Amino acid sequence: MRVSERGQVTIPKRLRDRFGMRHNVEVEIVPADGGLLIRKRSAADHPVDRVYAILGRGEHADRPTRGTDEYLEEIRGR
Numbered sequence: 001m002r003v004s005e006r007g008q009v010t011i012p013k014r015l016r017d018r019f020g021m022r023h024n025v026e027v028e029i030v031p032a033d034g035g036l037l038i039r040k041r042s043a044a045d046h047p048v049d050r051v052y053a054i055l056g057r058g059e060h061a062d063r064p065t066r067g068t069d070e071y072l073e074e075i076r077g078r
Contacts, residue, residue, distance in 0.1 A: 011038070 003009055011021060019040065021027065026041040 001009055001012075016022075021040060027038055028041050030037045030039065
């Protein structure tokens with residue numbers, strides 16, 4: 001394999017099929033001993049999933065869970 005001028009690498013079809021890397025699957029590249037590791041991003045790694053259900057936690061955990069609109073109003077100082 002070669003890295004293109006734009007930094008692109010083509011993963012061979014047999015490896016894409018073997019590891020379930022279909023069209024539009026998100027991957028991440030992680031430094032590893034001796035090189036780079038390319039792996040599918042799991043659903044838990046998605047940025048939205050990392051902050052999902054954060055409302056109603058933390059310092060105000062005793063409060064009932066707030067909706068997004070209420071939270072935005074609070075942080076905007078309205």
